Amino acid sequence: MPRYMDIHKNVKGVTSEKLADAHRRDLEVQDKYGVKYLKYWYNEDEGTVFCLCEAPNKEAAQAVHREAHGGVADEVIEVKEGTE
Amino acid sequence: MPRYMDIHKNVKGVTSEKLADAHRRDLEVQDKYGVKYLKYWYNEDEGTVFCLCEAPNKEAAQAVHREAHGGVADEVIEVKEGTE
Numbered sequence: 001m002p003r004y005m006d007i008h009k010n011v012k013g014v015t016s017e018k019l020a021d022a023h024r025r026d027l028e029v030q031d032k033y034g035v036k037y038l039k040y041w042y043n044e045d046e047g048t049v050f051c052l053c054e055a056p057n058k059e060a061a062q063a064v065h066r067e068a069h070g071g072v073a074d075e076v077i078e079v080k081e082g083t084e
Numbered sequence: 085m086p087r088y089m090d091i092h093k094n095v096k097g098v099t100s101e102k103l104a105d106a107h108r109r110d111l112e113v114q115d116k117y118g119v120k121y122l123k124y125w126y127n128e129d130e131g132t133v134f135c136l137c138e139a140p141n142k143e144a145a146q147a148v149h150r151e152a153h154g155g156v157a158d159e160v161i162e163v164k165e166g167t168e
Binding site: 052 | 087100103104123124126127128130134136161162163164165166
């Protein structure tokens, strides 16, 4: 299944707790769209969030975010993972 | 040690092989700067590359890329990693 990195920019009020909650909601919703959110990274000061997921397509990845908490990404980029 | 996600945009001629080679050179150089490149993700068509590393600061992360292959990132963002 394709893998995607998404980027959320200038998100207001990013905290570890709020993101953990949003991610938990993604996980609850994702099966409906055939998506698997894997990891995320964030910067609270800049309001930047990166999410890595497996999804059938970009739209499915965004649909999970939209339904789970409404915070869709600014960019969704299909990626391959580099070898270590 | 702080963790950083960097983004390289519009990189020309990105291939799996070229990136694996560039990453290998990062790994060879990184100890000199106290940096540890952990993973990377890329899109060959768009020429986008994300690198995740641990580094004492942004400049050290960029210094490794600069010395290893010259391909410094467009953005380097300090990140925390989300809980699973």
